[in-house]
Amino acid sequence: MGLLPIAMAPPAEAFNADTPMPHHSSVSGASPIVPQTHVGQRVLVTAAASGIGLATATAFLHAGARVFICDLDPVALDAALRDQPGLGAMVCDVSDEEQVAALFKAATGQLQGLDILVNNAGVAGPTALVEDMDFSDWRRCLAVNLDASFLCARAAAPLLRAQGSGSIVNLASTAGLFGFPRRAPYAASKWAIRGFTRTLAQELGPFGVRVNCVCPGSVSGERIERVIRAEAASTGQSEADVRSQMTAYVSLKTFVSPQDVAHTILFLSSAAGARISGQDITVDGHTETF
Numbered sequence: 001m002g003l004l005p006i007a008m009a010p011p012a013e014a015f016n017a018d019t020p021m022p023h024h025s026s027v028s029g030a031s032p033i034v035p036q037t038h039v040g041q042r043v044l045v046t047a048a049a050s051g052i053g054l055a056t057a058t059a060f061l062h063a064g065a066r067v068f069i070c071d072l073d074p075v076a077l078d079a080a081l082r083d084q085p086g087l088g089a090m091v092c093d094v095s096d097e098e099q100v101a102a103l104f105k106a107a108t109g110q111l112q113g114l115d116i117l118v119n120n121a122g123v124a125g126p127t128a129l130v131e132d133m134d135f136s137d138w139r140r141c142l143a144v145n146l147d148a149s150f151l152c153a154r155a156a157a158p159l160l161r162a163q164g165s166g167s168i169v170n171l172a173s174t175a176g177l178f179g180f181p182r183r184a185p186y187a188a189s190k191w192a193i194r195g196f197t198r199t200l201a202q203e204l205g206p207f208g209v210r211v212n213c214v215c216p217g218s219v220s221g222e223r224i225e226r227v228i229r230a231e232a233a234s235t236g237q238s239e240a241d242v243r244s245q246m247t248a249y250v251s252l253k254t255f256v257s258p259q260d261v262a263h264t265i266l267f268l269s270s271a272a273g274a275r276i277s278g279q280d281i282t283v284d285g286h287t288e289t290f
């Protein structure tokens, strides 16, 4: 597949070299706790039309960054751009090699380079025992959750290495810290992201580039509701029972918000995190066991 359409109008003007950079005053919504930590930083967040990705992209805008997002879903992407017109955006399936090449061409062209990559794309994958799982479902989950991070990191690495600075943040999960019955591909992909993160941190560290990953626990929102419905259907439990089980072994007895995760991503990619690399940071209220 060749170049994909850039699904935006206002951001093209916002990132034109002759027009002012987007900053906090052009961002929709109040931001009471995000300081101007990323002024002028050029940020790409994948799969950011909703959920953690959109919260992260919005937080970066609030912090003074220039932000480009992509997503598979053009309708969700349009809605995100209406919500945050300061974003640059493009429709892209980040598990596809050619589409990722086109994404990096468009994003680095508009941003005039890259400082921060957030590999946010991830899908829940199938809920079933391994012995009952379709190979195609396994592969699709690994393609989005692991291959996409590889493809995007591979594209970003030479740019960041050449400029001698930059930060990559990968999204893993608390599921990457424990076994997760009936969610084998998801757990396997998130464990793999942690290994990928540490390895990439070693490869890029000598060039001043930091690589970390964030492990969110159960995040409130539509995605976790889908997971709860699938788990209830798979096990025969009620959705209420599944929901209460999900916080039973969380010390803080709560789901986390997309903003909680976004703030950690911003910290890791900020000057305050300048000596942090190769780490996986959980944002989960402390999951004691799964």
Ligand SMILES: NC(=O)c1ccc[n+]([C@@H]2O[C@H](COP(=O)([O-])OP(=O)(O)OC[C@H]3O[C@@H](n4cnc5c(N)ncnc54)[C@H](O)[C@@H]3O)[C@@H](O)[C@H]2O)c1
Residues within 6 Å of the ligand: 046, 047, 048, 049, 050, 051, 052, 053, 070, 071, 072, 073, 076, 092, 093, 094, 095, 119, 120, 121, 122, 123, 124, 144, 148, 171, 172, 173, 174, 215, 216, 217, 218, 219, 220, 223, 224
């Ligand atoms: N939500 C949670 O409870 C939770 C918990 C732990 C980890 N995570 C991880 O955080 C990340 C974001 O999760 P979320 O819940 O915000 O996601 P989500 O399910 O809300 O999806 C966010 C976006 O990803 C897009 N998307 C899906 N596949 C894509 C692809 N191949 N290419 C481009 N876009 C694609 C979707 O269209 C959607 O707009 C994922 O890596 C996920 O595994 C989420």
